[in-house]
Amino acid sequence: MHPNPAFRKTETTRNIAFARERGFGILSVNGAEGPLMAHVPFTLNEDGSIAALHLVRSNPILKALETPQPAVIAVNGPDGYVSPDWYGVEDQVPTWNYVAVHLRGELERRPQDVLPGLLEFQSYAFESRIKRKAPWRPEKMTPEVYEKMQRAIVPVRLNVETVDGTWKLGQNKPEPVRHAASRKLRKGLGQELAALAALMRRPDVD
Numbered sequence: 001m002h003p004n005p006a007f008r009k010t011e012t013t014r015n016i017a018f019a020r021e022r023g024f025g026i027l028s029v030n031g032a033e034g035p036l037m038a039h040v041p042f043t044l045n046e047d048g049s050i051a052a053l054h055l056v057r058s059n060p061i062l063k064a065l066e067t068p069q070p071a072v073i074a075v076n077g078p079d080g081y082v083s084p085d086w087y088g089v090e091d092q093v094p095t096w097n098y099v100a101v102h103l104r105g106e107l108e109r110r111p112q113d114v115l116p117g118l119l120e121f122q123s124y125a126f127e128s129r130i131k132r133k134a135p136w137r138p139e140k141m142t143p144e145v146y147e148k149m150q151r152a153i154v155p156v157r158l159n160v161e162t163v164d165g166t167w168k169l170g171q172n173k174p175e176p177v178r179h180a181a182s183r184k185l186r187k188g189l190g191q192e193l194a195a196l197a198a199l200m201r202r203p204d205v206d
Contacts (some may be wrong), residue, residue, distance in 0.1 A: 020043075029064055040053045069107050073102070073158060075101045077192070080188055081194050115154075
């Protein structure tokens, strides 16, 4: 997380809503030989205290979960390079604006019998957000194939203890300067630049 308090003022509820909307992040735990990471979809409960997910059985993180372990899910949002030439004022330096939320807590392995409910809830959570599409249901699969697939994955849960967000959107710049950079941003480098430019123009608005 960026140390500048100007980028750390976002309320926890907005950070949780952002993480829930993205639904995808980088799970990281400390392994015996160094950090272990996995890119995972997840769902958050109502208050953001539980992130539910699953891992393929061969994932090294599962070997570290003989007992619950401290872990973090890093959720990335829009990001982009900001050229100092775009501000329209002197003495600026290059930077990179971005949004990121970290869900930190204790990761634990869950009983295998919770997996069917987890998969059904997770698939519906994502499918229901696709416009003009009937949600996919597990019943569409051959039961034997679906059961075989389930044997290959393991349910896990992050019990979220802290939620930290960085919304680095140029809040430390005067508004006209920040807006000037946002207008140039779409021609730059990064991901979801239109969304990032909109956030730079109104960093305190959901």
